[in-house]
Amino acid sequence: MRRAALLPILLLPLLAWAAPPAGSVNEDTVRQIAAELRCVVCQNLSVADSPSEMANQMRGIIRERLQAGDTPEQVVAYFVDKYGEWILLSPRPRGFNLLVWVLPFAGIGVGLVAVLLLARRWSRRAASEPVAEAIDAATRERIRREMAELEP
């Protein structure tokens, strides 16, 4: 019973995020959107992190669009519409871009398999190597003799 009563309370922030009251814009939402966008006049900086005037204006536009009732997705879509996907700091996992998302994990996978195989092979060889055979009887006899000489 108590859990059922709690559920709406837990869902409340989600609702607030989905439909912000008109007129007030959450600065965190502005920052979140800005962090996804490339500052167009900088080298590899997001709109959120750039101190440039252009980024400042872009943050203003994000705020303005949210105020007008756009969802965060719509705001991002607006920038993509004007600049192309280039504006997104994380390329969307589609088409050629997929390579960027898949390759690192594929590399880690291949590397792990290679290490595993090599490690198994090395341990197997170490186990099967007859270490004792490395010293022949004559050498063993000589060692024994010399040790005996040292400890009378």
Add this chain to the structure above:
Amino acid sequence: MAARPVWESHAEVGSDASERGLGPRNPPGGGIGRGAKPPSEGIWRWGKWAIPLAVVPLLILLAYGFRTDPRAIPSPLVGRAAAPFSITLFSGGSLSLDELKGKVVVVNFWASWCYPACYEEAPGLERGWRAYRDRGVVVVGVDIQDTEEAARKFMRQFSLTFPNGPDPAGRISVDYGVYGVPETFFIDRSGRIRKKHVGAVTEAVFTGEVERLLKEPS
């Protein structure tokens, strides 16, 4: 044994061991090598392919990456309808794109701090405007991220007479996907963006593009 090449001595030890039952964990034909190949040779066979396999795709990717110009960002706006805008002119009054329907419009984004490119193209733009203004061509200058004082000084320096105005909130710039100055958009008579030129626009580019758009039936 002494007569054998060095790399075979290992194999000899290995097979001896398994014959005596000392290598129970060594499965017959195990590993990556073919059949009962000695393990060291198997690794070699593998390593021979691992390096090209790792390096060749990387080289291809690099070759692709270095061939593309990171500054040449294709604009998704070319071919689409130009975003409407209204601009307050430095000379007083205002101008909106809607008023210019039926004309060939050249929208030039500039700034007084954009040296030298904006300084290089300004005289050519002014000459183009003067040459074509009576033939249904309008040049509009949009001054971005600038102070009014510096912008006016720039306009005086080049005796600019075509309509110019500021974009104080950057709305026009973002609507046109501008990421630097100067950038110039050529809009045809039906209001579609037909070309985006990044960097100083030369008179040859200006004339060529404007003539092409003028020839099209409106």
